[in-house]
Amino acid sequence: MAAIEMNARDRSRPMTAEEKKVIMASSAGTIFEWYDFYLYGSLAAIIGAQYFTAFPEATRNVFALLAFAAGFIVRPFGALVFGALGDLVGRKYTFLMTILIMGLSTFLVGLLPGYNSWGAAAPIILIVLRMLQGLALGGEYGGAAVYVAEHAPSNQRGYFTAFIQTTATLGLLLSLVVILAVQSYVNANWAPTAVLDAAGAAIMNPDGTPRMIKAFDLWGWRIPFLGSIVLLLISLYIRMQMNESPAFKKMKEEGAASKAPLREAFGTWKNGKFALIALFGLVAGQAVVWYSGQFYALFFLQNVIKVDSFTANVMVAWSLILGTGGFLFFGSLSDKIGRKPIILAGCLIAALTYKFVFPMLTQVANPALHAAQQTIVTVTAAPGDCSFQFNPVGTAKFTSSCDIAKSTLARSSVNYTSVQDPAATVAQVKIGDTVIPSYDATKLAGDAAKTAPAAFTKSVNDALTAAGYPASADKNTTVIKAAHFFDIFSGQKITVVLILTYLIILVTMVYAPIAAMLVELFPTRIRYSGLSLPYHIGNGWFGGLMPATAFAISAQTGNVYGGLWYPIIIAGATVVIGALLVPGNTHKKDIFADDAQ
Known part of the structure; x- marks a missing residue:
C-alpha cells in the first residue's frame, strides 16, 4: 500500500481513495474482532449450562453473564x-x-472442556480467556478511532468515524448469522439427547417427560468459536497490508510524541478533567443504552420472555440489519449540529421509554406469559429469611425457604411481591388463591431431601399453570417462533422486530457520534490514551456489567422489569452531567492543534 502524505491542517478536502482504503481495512479487521468478542454474549445462556452446572439453576444465568x-x-x-x-x-x-490475542482466545473457548469434564478448572479458564479477549479489545478501539479521525476531513469526522462505530454492531450481526446457520444445520442433522444427572439417570420435566437437550446446545455451539480461526487469518492478512498511521509517523519524525502519555493525560487537572467529563457526561449513559438495546434485549428475549434462542437471534439480527444505517445517519448529522445534543437526546429518550418498551416486548412476543404476569403472586417470609441472590464468587448457598421460593418463581419469569411476617416459620408462596409452603433445604434429610424439592416445584408449577402461565415453551402456542431466518412476515414477528429496531436506533444515536466526540476532547499528543481509558471504563464497567446487574436486581425485587432502573438512572444522570459540563461545538475544532481543548 502506497504511503499516505498528510497535511494535518488541510482536512476539508475530500478523502483520497487510498485513505478510504485504509479506513475500510481498519473497520473490517475491527468487525472480526467484535465478532470474536460477542460470540460469548450471544451464547451466554447455552455456555452457562456447560460451565456453571455446579451452581443452582436460578443463579446460573447470573454467573454466565x-x-x-x-x-x-x-x-x-x-x-x-x-x-x-x-x-x-x-x-x-x-x-x-x-x-492475534483475540482470535486465539476465541478459538480456545471452542476447545475448552465443560464443567463435567474438568470441574472447577473449566469455568476458571473460561473467565481467563474472556479476560484476554477484554484486554485485546481494550487496545483496539482507541487506536481505531484515532486512526480514522486523523485521516478524515474535518467536516466529516462524525461520518467517517461512524464506520468504526458500526463495527461493533456488524460484529454482533455476523456472530448471530453464523450462530443461526450452524444452529439450523446441527439441530436438523443430529437428534436431541436426554439430560442426565450425576448418577447417569435421565432428568425429568415436571410433566414426567425426559428433559432433552438439542445437539447445538450440547456441542454445536463450539463450531462458531472454532471457525473464528478463519477470520483470524483474514484479519491478520488485512492488517499486515496496512501502513503505519501518517500522524504517528509525523510525530515520530518531528520528535513530538509524548514521553509519558498516561501521566500527561491523567496526571494534571487540565487534561484529567476531560477524562472525568467524558466518562460521566457521555460514555456512561452511552454504554448502558448500547448494552440494553443489544445484549440485554437478546438476553431478555431468551431468558425472561422464554423465546427460543433461534427465534431470538433471528429477531435481533433483523433489527440490526434495519437499524445499523442509523450509525451513518447520526454520525453525519453530528457533523452538522454537533455530537453532544444527539448523544444526550438518545440517553434521555432511553431513560423515558425503557419502562414501557420492555413490557411491550413481553406482551407482543409472549402474550400468554404477559397475561399471566398480571396474576397476584406473593412470597411471605420471616425477616432475615430472604437473601440477596447475587454471589459472583460462588461462596454462598441459597437454601432458606424464602430463597428457594423466590428462585423457583424466577425460573418461570413470575412477577411477585415480598411480604414480611415475623410469625412465619417457613416461607409461603401464594398464587391467586393457592398457598404453597416452601422448605428449608438445610433441615431436610433422607428421603425428604429428594421428595420435598420435587413436590414443591410441582405444586408451584401446577398453580402457575392454573393461573395461566405456559406449562412449557413447546406447549405455548402464543410465544413468537421463527422457522427460518426469513420467517418474519407476520404481525407478531414484524412488531417484535420493530420494537427491537427502536432500541437499536437509540443505540445508534448515542454510539455513532461518540468516537468523534472523544477524539475532539483531547489534544493530539495524548489522544490515544486520553480517550481510551474513559471509553473502556464506561463501556467495560457501566455497560458490560449492565446485563448481570439488571438480571440480579430483577431477581431480588421480584419484578422482571426491575433491573431496567439501572440503565434508566445512569442514562438520566449522564443527561444532567453532560448538559452542564460537556463542551459544545467540538465538531468545529481543529483536532491537530496541540492546544485544542
Whole structure:
C-alpha cells in the first residue's frame, strides 16, 4: 500500500481513495474482532449450562453473564497497556497484537472442556480467556478511532468515524448469522439427547417427560468459536497490508510524541478533567443504552420472555440489519449540529421509554406469559429469611425457604411481591388463591431431601399453570417462533422486530457520534490514551456489567422489569452531567492543534 502524505491542517478536502482504503481495512479487521468478542454474549445462556452446572439453576444465568462481563472489566487495563504500546511501537503492530490475542482466545473457548469434564478448572479458564479477549479489545478501539479521525476531513469526522462505530454492531450481526446457520444445520442433522444427572439417570420435566437437550446446545455451539480461526487469518492478512498511521509517523519524525502519555493525560487537572467529563457526561449513559438495546434485549428475549434462542437471534439480527444505517445517519448529522445534543437526546429518550418498551416486548412476543404476569403472586417470609441472590464468587448457598421460593418463581419469569411476617416459620408462596409452603433445604434429610424439592416445584408449577402461565415453551402456542431466518412476515414477528429496531436506533444515536466526540476532547499528543481509558471504563464497567446487574436486581425485587432502573438512572444522570459540563461545538475544532481543548 502506497504511503499516505498528510497535511494535518488541510482536512476539508475530500478523502483520497487510498485513505478510504485504509479506513475500510481498519473497520473490517475491527468487525472480526467484535465478532470474536460477542460470540460469548450471544451464547451466554447455552455456555452457562456447560460451565456453571455446579451452581443452582436460578443463579446460573447470573454467573454466565458475569463471565461475559469479565471481558469488559479488564478493558480499561487493555486500554492502558496497548495504548502505551501504540505510542511506542506504532498503531499497525499494536493492531496485529490485539487481533492475534483475540482470535486465539476465541478459538480456545471452542476447545475448552465443560464443567463435567474438568470441574472447577473449566469455568476458571473460561473467565481467563474472556479476560484476554477484554484486554485485546481494550487496545483496539482507541487506536481505531484515532486512526480514522486523523485521516478524515474535518467536516466529516462524525461520518467517517461512524464506520468504526458500526463495527461493533456488524460484529454482533455476523456472530448471530453464523450462530443461526450452524444452529439450523446441527439441530436438523443430529437428534436431541436426554439430560442426565450425576448418577447417569435421565432428568425429568415436571410433566414426567425426559428433559432433552438439542445437539447445538450440547456441542454445536463450539463450531462458531472454532471457525473464528478463519477470520483470524483474514484479519491478520488485512492488517499486515496496512501502513503505519501518517500522524504517528509525523510525530515520530518531528520528535513530538509524548514521553509519558498516561501521566500527561491523567496526571494534571487540565487534561484529567476531560477524562472525568467524558466518562460521566457521555460514555456512561452511552454504554448502558448500547448494552440494553443489544445484549440485554437478546438476553431478555431468551431468558425472561422464554423465546427460543433461534427465534431470538433471528429477531435481533433483523433489527440490526434495519437499524445499523442509523450509525451513518447520526454520525453525519453530528457533523452538522454537533455530537453532544444527539448523544444526550438518545440517553434521555432511553431513560423515558425503557419502562414501557420492555413490557411491550413481553406482551407482543409472549402474550400468554404477559397475561399471566398480571396474576397476584406473593412470597411471605420471616425477616432475615430472604437473601440477596447475587454471589459472583460462588461462596454462598441459597437454601432458606424464602430463597428457594423466590428462585423457583424466577425460573418461570413470575412477577411477585415480598411480604414480611415475623410469625412465619417457613416461607409461603401464594398464587391467586393457592398457598404453597416452601422448605428449608438445610433441615431436610433422607428421603425428604429428594421428595420435598420435587413436590414443591410441582405444586408451584401446577398453580402457575392454573393461573395461566405456559406449562412449557413447546406447549405455548402464543410465544413468537421463527422457522427460518426469513420467517418474519407476520404481525407478531414484524412488531417484535420493530420494537427491537427502536432500541437499536437509540443505540445508534448515542454510539455513532461518540468516537468523534472523544477524539475532539483531547489534544493530539495524548489522544490515544486520553480517550481510551474513559471509553473502556464506561463501556467495560457501566455497560458490560449492565446485563448481570439488571438480571440480579430483577431477581431480588421480584419484578422482571426491575433491573431496567439501572440503565434508566445512569442514562438520566449522564443527561444532567453532560448538559452542564460537556463542551459544545467540538465538531468545529481543529483536532491537530496541540492546544485544542
